[in-house]
Amino acid sequence: MYAIIDCNSFYVSCERSFRPDLRNKPVVVLSNNDGCVVSRSAEAKKLGIPMAAPAFKYKDLFENSKVHVFSSNYSLYGDMSTRVMSILDSFSPEVEVYSIDEAFVKLPKQINGFKSFGIKIKSTIFQYTDIPTSIGIANTKALAKVANHVAKKFQDKTGGVYVIDSEEKRIKTLQWTAINRVWGIGAGNSKRLKDKGVKTAYDFTMLDDDWVQKYMTITGLRLKKDLCGEPTLALDELKNKKAIATTRSFEYTFSDFENLRERISTFAYSCAEKLRKQRSSCIMLYVFLRSNKHKKGALQYRGGKVINLPFATDSTLVIVKYAIKALKDIYKPGIAYKRAGVVLMGLRAADTKQLDLFENENPKHKPLMKVMDKLNEKFGGYKIKIANQDLDRTWKMKQEHLSPQYTSKFTDIIQVNCKDES
DNA sequence: TCTGGGGTCCTAGGACCC
DNA sequence: TCTGGGGTCCTAGGACCC
Secondary structure (H helix, E strand, C coil): CEEEEEECCHHHHHHHHCCHHHCCCCEEEECHHHCEEEEECHHHHHCCCCCCCEHHHHHHHHHHCCCEEECCCHHHHHHHHHHHHHHHHCCCCCEEEEECCEEEEECCCCCCCHHHHHHHHHHHHHHHHCCCEEEEEECCHHHHHHHHHHHHHCHHHHCCEEECCCHHHHHHHHHHCEHHHCCCCCHHHHHHHHHCCCCEHHHHHCCCHHHHHHHHHHHHHHHHHHHCCCCCCCCCCCCCCCCEEEEEEEEEEECCHHHHHHHHHHHHHHHHHHHHHCCEEEEEEEEEEEECCCCCCCCCCEEEEEEEEEEEECCHHHHHHHHHHHHHHHCCCCCCEEEEEEEEEEEEEHHHCCCCCCCCCCCCHHHHHHHHHHHHHHHCCCCCCCCCCCCCCCCCCCCCCCCCCCCCCHHHCCCCCCCCCC
16 A cells, blocks of 8 residues: 655645744735745635745735745755654655655555554654645555545544445546546646546546547556556655756846856756765756747747766766856857756766776866865855856846755754743 | 756667677 | 669657656
C-alpha cells in the first residue's frame, strides 16, 4: 500500500507555524518578485482569491479584507519540508519526496489498520511542525492521489485520512472524481477526454487501452492501469536531480547585453553551486531569453540554445564561460527582455567523470571550487563571486513582505518573552 | 507599472552509422 | 527499370506536475 502525504496550503502553513496569531485568518504567499499568489489559506480561498492571481490586481481586496500577505521565504519552506520528510523517514524506509510539500510512502507490511497508521503520521507531523496534512492511502500511487483528494475535500468526515481498500470504494471514489482533477490529466487531455464523453476518473478507466495509448501515449496508459488498481507507477527514491535550473523574471525589462551577461553569469553561478551540492557534474547547458509575454504590442522574442560542453564539469568558471557563449548566440539587440535562465542538463555523478582525450578541466578548478563553497557557506551569501557578476548586486527581487528565517538564521530565531522576569 | 520557478517524461523528426 | 533494414543520438517541443 502507498500513502501520499500532502501538506495543506504548505507555504501558508509554514508562515503560520511561527505566527499562531494568523490561525483562522486569510493568509497568502506570493511568488518571487511578489508577482502572483502561490499559496492560500482556506480563509483566503473563501474570499475568492484564485491560485496564481496577479498580486497587483488583488491589492484592494488584500487591504479591504485584511489578508496577511507574505513574500516567498524559500529558506524557511525548504527547512520545514526537510523536517516533515525526516518524520516520514521514521515511519517507513521507503519514501519518495515528490515535491516540496508532498511525499509518497510505501507502508510497511506488518502494520494493522491503514487508517490508524495514517492518522498517526498526520498527528506526529502536526505535533512536531504545526503543519496540517491530508493523507490518501491505496494500493497504487494514482489511487492514493485520488484518495488524498477525498481526504482534503471531506476533512471533517475523514479526519484528513482516506483509504481505498476495497473494489467498491475504488469505483465509488473514481466515479466521484472529475476527470480534470486526476493526477496526470492536464488541460489538453481533459478537453480531449470530455469531447469523448469521459466525465469522471471512472469513465477514463473504462476506455479502450489502444485508444488511450494512441492519444495519450504510454504515460496515459500507465495512469489508466494504476487507476484500475494494477500497480504500474513505481516508487522512485532517487534523490539526485536530472536537471538543475535557475531562472528569473526581472523587475524591469532591459535590452543591453551587459546587463544580461551579468545575470546569466549569476544564474550559471547559482546552478553550479546547486550542482556541486548534489555531487554531480553536467555535460550540457541551456540558456534562454524571453521578452514580456504579457505586454501586448511589444516585439516578442524567445531565444534558447543548448551547448554541449567539451567535458563533464562542476566548475563555476567553465559553466559561466559557456553560458555566456550561449547567450552571445541568442542575444538580439532591440528586444525588451523580461525573463532569462540557465539550465544544466546531462547530469552525472561528479566522481565518475569520463576524461576527454584532448581537452579536460583545469585541475586547479576543483580545489578552487571547494574553497569558494566553503567561504560562501561560512560567511553567508555570495562573498566570493566571479568578476563578470555585479559585485555590488544592485538588482534584487521584490520582497516587500518577507518573514524572518526562523529556522535557518541565528539572528532571526524566535524570541520567547517570559512574563515573570524574576 | 506590476503576471513565478523548478522539475519530469515522452515523441517526432533529422542526421548519422553500418 | 530496379534502390534495405536496423539501429543510435540529438534536438525541439509538448504535456504534465507542484
